[in-house]
Amino acid sequence: TQLLEQSPQFLSIQEGENLTVYCNSSSVFSSLQWYRQEPGEGPVLLVTVVTGGEVKKLKRLTFQFGDARKDSSLHITAAQPGDTGLYLCAEGGNTGNQFYFGTGTSLTVIP
Amino acid sequence: DVKVTQSSRYLVKRTGEKVFLECVQDMDHENMFWYRQDPGLGLRLIYFSYDVKMKEKGDIPEGYSVSREKKERFSLILESASTNQTSMYLCASRTTGLGEKLFFGSGTQLSVL
Numbered sequence: 001t002q003l004l005e006q007s008p009q010f011l012s013i014q015e016g017e018n019l020t021v022y023c024n025s026s027s028v029f030s031s032l033q034w035y036r037q038e039p040g041e042g043p044v045l046l047v048t049v050v051t052g053g054e055v056k057k058l059k060r061l062t063f064q065f066g067d068a069r070k071d072s073s074l075h076i077t078a079a080q081p082g083d084t085g086l087y088l089c090a091e092g093g094n095t096g097n098q099f100y101f102g103t104g105t106s107l108t109v110i111p
Numbered sequence: 112d113v114k115v116t117q118s119s120r121y122l123v124k125r126t127g128e129k130v131f132l133e134c135v136q137d138m139d140h141e142n143m144f145w146y147r148q149d150p151g152l153g154l155r156l157i158y159f160s161y162d163v164k165m166k167e168k169g170d171i172p173e174g175y176s177v178s179r180e181k182k183e184r185f186s187l188i189l190e191s192a193s194t195n196q197t198s199m200y201l202c203a204s205r206t207t208g209l210g211e212k213l214f215f216g217s218g219t220q221l222s223v224l
């Protein structure tokens with residue numbers, strides 16, 4: 001079983017602040033996905049990163065894949081209350097049909 | 112829009128009851144999954160299916176079974192519900208090939224009393 005550690009577990013910030021959350025593994029990721037789960041809903045895919053060192057941007061969200069493909073980060077600039085949710089990283093691909101999820105970072109953005 | 116529909120948002124059952132959780136997807140995906148989500152533990156895979164009538168155990172299959180009689184429907188069965196099966200249950204289906212991704216249902220919050 002792939003073990004993905006996410007940090008911090010909880011994060012509460014004021015609207016307009018910046019933040020970074022992390023996803024780490026002791027093994028090399030074949031690819032890594034970030035999902036956001038809003039209260040009462042299932043997770044929704046934000047991005048997939050595949051290449052070591054890759055950086056992807058989605059509006060105010062910046063996703064980075066470590067050079068060694070064992071870690072990833074999600075940076076949010078000028079957080080909005082709509083960014084509130086649980087952010088999950090997931091690894092899939094070389095584990096067959098399975099996706100393995102991290103424990104998540106619960107983000108609250110206070111207006 | 113793609114859609115994964117779980118039949119119930121909330122369920123309350125008693126210990127020992129047989130419980131059926133239903134999931135339907137409209138995307139003609141071959142791969143479907145059942146996860147449970149518990150605080151601090153993330154999503155843990157219970158079972159997955161890669162085709163009709165085909166199933167594989169995930170990481171925590173004990174106390175559960177599944178059924179995939181039709182491609183669009185994947186059912187999770189708790190043969191005799193126990194209190195430690197109180198959890199959020201999430202169904203997902205998956206695209207394959209380049210850019211594969213999971214589509215999730217909205218979840219079923221199951222409470223076993």
